[in-house]
Amino acid sequence: MTTRWLTPKEQRAWRAYIAATLLLEDAIDRQLQQEAGMPHLYYSILAHLSELPEHRLRMTDLAGKLKITRSRLTYAVTRLEKDGLLRREDCRWDKRGSVAVLTDDGMAVLRRTAPGHVETVRTALFDQLTEEQVEQLEEICTGVARALEGEGERPAADEVPWRRRSSPSCS
Amino acid sequence: MTTRWLTPKEQRAWRAYIAATLLLEDAIDRQLQQEAGMPHLYYSILAHLSELPEHRLRMTDLAGKLKITRSRLTYAVTRLEKDGLLRREDCRWDKRGSVAVLTDDGMAVLRRTAPGHVETVRTALFDQLTEEQVEQLEEICTGVARALEGEGERPAADEVPWRRRSSPSCS
Numbered sequence: 204m205t206t207r208w209l210t211p212k213e214q215r216a217w218r219a220y221i222a223a224t225l226l227l228e229d230a231i232d233r234q235l236q237q238e239a240g241m242p243h244l245y246y247s248i249l250a251h252l253s254e255l256p257e258h259r260l261r262m263t264d265l266a267g268k269l270k271i272t273r274s275r276l277t278y279a280v281t282r283l284e285k286d287g288l289l290r291r292e293d294c295r296w297d298k299r300g301s302v303a304v305l306t307d308d309g310m311a312v313l314r315r316t317a318p319g320h321v322e323t324v325r326t327a328l329f330d331q332l333t334e335e336q337v338e339q340l341e342e343i344c345t346g347v348a349r350a351l352e353g354e355g356e357r358p359a360a361d362e363v364p365w366r367r368r369s370s371p372s373c374s
Numbered sequence: 375m376t377t378r379w380l381t382p383k384e385q386r387a388w389r390a391y392i393a394a395t396l397l398l399e400d401a402i403d404r405q406l407q408q409e410a411g412m413p414h415l416y417y418s419i420l421a422h423l424s425e426l427p428e429h430r431l432r433m434t435d436l437a438g439k440l441k442i443t444r445s446r447l448t449y450a451v452t453r454l455e456k457d458g459l460l461r462r463e464d465c466r467w468d469k470r471g472s473v474a475v476l477t478d479d480g481m482a483v484l485r486r487t488a489p490g491h492v493e494t495v496r497t498a499l500f501d502q503l504t505e506e507q508v509e510q511l512e513e514i515c516t517g518v519a520r521a522l523e524g525e526g527e528r529p530a531a532d533e534v535p536w537r538r539r540s541s542p543s544c545s
Contacts, residue, residue, distance in 0.1 A: 206489040206492060206493065207492065207493065207496050208492055209492060209495070209496070209500070212508060212509070212512075213500050213508060215512050216508050216509075216511045216512035216515070217495060217499070219512050219515035219516045219519060220499075220512075220515045221418070221441075222515065222519040223514075223515035223516075223518040223519040223522075224395050224399075224515075225440075225441040225442065226441050226518070226522040226523065226534070227518060227522065228395075229441070229442075229534075229535050230522055247392075269396075270393050270396040270397050270400070271396065271400075317377075318377040321377060321378070321379055321380060322377065322378065324380070327518065327521065327522055328388070328518060329380070329384050330521075331517045331518050331521045332517070332518075336510070336513070336514050337383060337384060337387050338383070338387075339507070339510040339511075339514065340387045340390070340391060340510075340514055341383075341386050341387035341390050341391075342507070343394075343503060343507050343510065343511055344387070344390035344391045344393065344394035344395075345390045345394075346502045347397070347398060347498065347499060347502050347503075348390060348393040348394040348397055350498065350501075350502045351394075351397040351398065351400075351401055351498055352397065363397070364397075364400050
């Protein structure tokens with residue numbers, strides 16, 4: 204098969220994408236490390252749980268929400284549990300399953316850290332975009348994520364990170 | 375100061391951005407791990423060096439090109455050197471400086487791996503975008519990267535990863 208190399212225009216877009224995503228992630232990680240002593244992923248775990256009615260979610264579903272592998276999630280959750288910011292509970296319906304629950308301390312850290320985090324996201328990203336560009340970014344990213352999650356024309360459902368190992372069936 | 379929380383529209387764009395960037399990086403890392411036994415960052419180091427006339431660059435400049443900290447670069451370069459894919463040479467003009475040089479083996483790995491890598495980037499990203507969206511993505515990402523590198527209205531030059539520790543002056 205002939206390699207479909209990138210055109211000069213695509214190469215420019217790809218390099219700009221790599222630079223922007225690395226710099227943005229670095230800025231966000233740095234702010235969260237300074238203010239909460241944790242990287243972006245750990246903050247996202249707490250933030251996701253805080254949005255749910257009972258502040259709890261099955262580990263497998265949490266990995267899916269965060270678009271990461273379960274082993275990466277388990278590592279992060281173990282650290283957060285050690286710091287008392289969340290706890291793990293056995294699943295009521297499935298002995299193999301496990302549920303992550305945000306603690307009051309975790310909620311307090313979130314409340315204290317959220318304003319600084321949002322300010323970083325706004326300054327680094329949204330302050331640089333026009334209203335129209337915000338819509339363009341959403342459309343581009345939604346399309347890319349959907350294709351990689353196998354909801355597009357080229358299904359790849361078994362290739363997403365959180366389905367890479369067998370999934371407990373507790374909910 | 376009142377927190378400038380994200381609007382619902384910005385929240386949607388932010389979540390789509392997080393999902394797309396995580397899934398894309400995962401797909402790229404997975405392909406490179408399978409075909410070259412290395413993550414995306416390591417491949418990028420080799421690729422950057424391969425584009426230069428003598429396949430060599432000062433470590434500090436390489437960190438700047440890759441938008442990462444020098445300690446992260448040093449870690450990756452040590453691994454790549456151990457595998458014989460690049461070597462480090464002392465800097466001719468500065469005893470503290472060090473230069474990374476791509477080896478013939480490194481070039482061979484790149485030549486072998488590049489077609490599969492480009493195919494992944496194309497399938498996961500560019501095949502999902504219209505011509506217009508490629509331009510939009512470049513414009514959005516260039517603006518964001520520029521602002522974070524301090525070339526925009528809000529200088530933050532000392533905050534970029536590769537300037538976080540004192541820089542050797544060899545070139």
